[in-house]
Amino acid sequence: MYMRRYLITTKEAAVYGVRPAKLWRYVSLEAGSVRLVSIPVVALWTCGPIASAREARMELLSFGSTILRYGFSVVCVGIALGLALACRLSGFHNAEMPLFDLAVVVVTWYAGVGPSVVAVLLAGSMFNYFFTSPVYSFDVSRGDLPYFFLFAVWSIIAAGFVGVRRRIEYELRQTRDRLQVEIDLSLHRESEILRLNQELSARAKDLEASNKELESFSYSVSHDLRAPLRHVVGFSELLQKQASSLLDEKSRWYMQTILESAKRMGNLIDDLLSFSRIGQIETKKTLVNVEQLVNEVVADVEQEARGRDIVWKVEALPTCYGDRSMLRQVILNLVSNAVKFTSMRTRTEIEIGCTDVNQNEVEIFVRDNGAGFDMQYVHKLFGVFQRLHLPEQFEGTGIGLAIVQRIVLRHGGRVRAEGAPDKGATFYFSLPKAQDTPTRIASTP
């Protein structure tokens, strides 16, 4: 009897009139075809669970312990052996090859290269010992040699293929994880940038609002604060004119004080306004010939200080980059100060020169031999309405140097001062040099 069947139950055997003892031989006849069929079956069979068990695999690989991985290898081969033996005992033969191959593939996939080699060797030995004739020995009969050889080659190919796949898979996964991390990071950065941008635009709005407020503040100061002041002055003048003859000496002095105070307040308001205006006006930066500017200012100041013996010493000065009218204000304030604070000298010396700080910056100074100041109070010099002398000594509101500092800071420079009481003072301010132009120009006689 010749039957193309893999499994014959004892009942069927009875129907066909075959004794169970003979069953083994019928199936053995079929062995060649069963073995060949098993190869693609194993391949298909292993792919499904492998694809669906990625997460589990990562779990398994991640426990990382060598003993566990080799143990896993031995256990897998052991289970395959047990199943194969159980199959043989229940009468179903030739299940050993797919079972051992499955074990090898599973071990290779889940436990890595070392355990995979162990699994192949172990599976080979078990296969040899239990399933090739002669059974229960490590010898292989001539008839089963191709079968054993097929098993060995197939195991190695499967292990190699799965190993390579696993490595690729692993690397892909790692790359994906890295990418994921990078994406997360860049998303995080993006949201951070977005947040910062929003913050920035909120700040800009705040700044704009406070700028507007400041502007309207100075606007209303200039409009509204001056009017009552003008009335104080105006009506006091009218009163003085009207009732001067009726008033005694003291009353006239009071009147005079009211007038002077009101005028002084007017000057303070004007100074404060011009100081606040510097912050609001846009700087129109061009190349400025500082020496020419200094000469202009000196000529103007000299006109006002006629009758005084002033020796001017103006060195060669560079061309700078800045707002001409603002820089003129700086020089005017410093030179006027020099003239003012030397008023008690019979012979005044004022020197204006410069020193190169570095390649991009130049420092211009105005030196006088006047009243000077105590270096202890140098930090107060550039403050708004800060004065180091009594009003009787030198007039002024104390806004000049504050304006100087504000303008120089707006130009990206710095201000500083040196001096000693009664030994004169030197005021320095630095400015960015004009690039790509001759930094010094010949001094005019």
Add this chain to the structure above:
Amino acid sequence: MNELGRILLVEDDPRDVELTLTALAEHNLANEVVVTRDGKQALDYLYCRAEFAGRSNENPAVLLLDLKLPRVDGLEVLEQIKSDEHLKIMPVVVLTSSHEERDMVRSYKLGVNAYVVKPVDFHEFINAVKELGIFWALINEPPPGSMKKVK
């Protein structure tokens, strides 16, 4: 209020009005002045409406205009005047406390004839107003259609 005055003063502050009139009085120009207290009243005067409906349709020889005014402010008045065919030939002098550059620029852009900042100092103020009055009411020849000086 003399409605035949040749100088139209637009000023909301009564003390400023008084000081201005005092200054003009020194040259007997005070009774030439018509005072309006805000932009709306000034436009009413110029267009002969509301309380000024009965006046003759001649323009003042000069308009002295403050900028900060209730209801209609000085710049709006100026804009209105300079966009009106009949009124735009009338000389307008801004007389204000404001040193602000933007007010100045805007006024000149609208075609103002002069911009004078009221000095805090009384003598300077008196002089400024006096000179303005003399120049615009006496020296300057006003455009045709303006009120003639009544001798």
